[in-house]
Amino acid sequence: MSTQESGAARPAGRPRSEKAEKAIIEATLDLIGEGVGVAELSIEAIASRAGVGKTTIYRRWSNKEDLVVDALATMKAPLPPLSGTSxxxxxxxxxxxxxxxxxxxxxxxxxxxxxxxxxxxxxxxxxxxxxxxxxxxxxxxxxxxxxxxxxxxxxxxxxxxxxxxxxxxxxxxxxxxxxxxxxxxxxxxxxxxxxxxxxx
Missing domain, CATH: 1.10.357.10 (Tetracycline Repressor, domain 2)
Structure with missing residues (x-):
């Protein structure tokens, strides 16, 4: 039975993959951590290291700068709990x-x-x-x-x-x-x- 016949709604677009996003973030950090400058960093290199296609990256980030910012932000651990006692x-x-x-x-x-x-x-x-x-x-x-x-x-x-x-x-x-x-x-x-x- 087709989706139309069953009355089930077809989801809009592909679901976001947390596994793919994590791989992309890690690949970006690995390349920068190996000494690749931001100017030299390429979406192609990130995609290759992460094992995904370039379109997978562009579905989540419109440009390299946004990806780099999100990747760097993940390196900051959450604020530690502050007791407030002193x-x-x-x-x-x-x-x-x-x-x-x-x-x-x-x-x-x-x-x-x-x-x-x-x-x-x-x-x-x-x-x-x-x-x-x-x-x-x-x-x-x-x-x-x-x-x-x-x-x-x-x-x-x-x-x-x-x-x-x-x-x-x-x-x-x-x-x-x-x-x-x-x-x-x-x-x-x-x-x-x-x-x-x-x-x-």
Missing amino acids: VRDDLISLLEAMRSESGQARSRCVMNIVMSEADRHRRITERFMERAVEPRRRAMREVIERGIVTGELRPDLDVDMGMAIISGTMLWHTKWGPAGDLSPELPEQIIDAALAGMAP
Whole structure:
């Protein structure tokens, strides 16, 4: 019996395949992680690595830039749960998320490429910042502002400067610090050093 005769509605288009999407994302990250620049990255190479056709990619992403942004955004783990019991504990949790991500070789390589090609691919950088970085910054800002209100931090604290000191120190360790310097104790050490100047 045909679909028309049975009265069953035919689904519009092919169903989205989570398996295919995951393969495409992983292929994109693998190629960038191997040192392929965004400019040199091609849909053909991604399709070949993922084992799919180019049309499968174009059904999901209209251009390479959108695909790269979505792929990079998947590398940012969800925001860690913040207990809210103390500013110190919550800031350590946020830095621990940064530390664990930076300890992955592919993550380091991908972030280096994104940062080095920021001027050539502003749209990718802007969208990546919006989707993957800004949520972390907002969370850190909220924790610091809460600390000012509760009296855990100085009332005259410059919030932006506090954020820069904390995240900038972690970034220095992940990019330019001694090899193997991303110890589990690092987030706690950074926060305690920062709080020495930020506490009342």
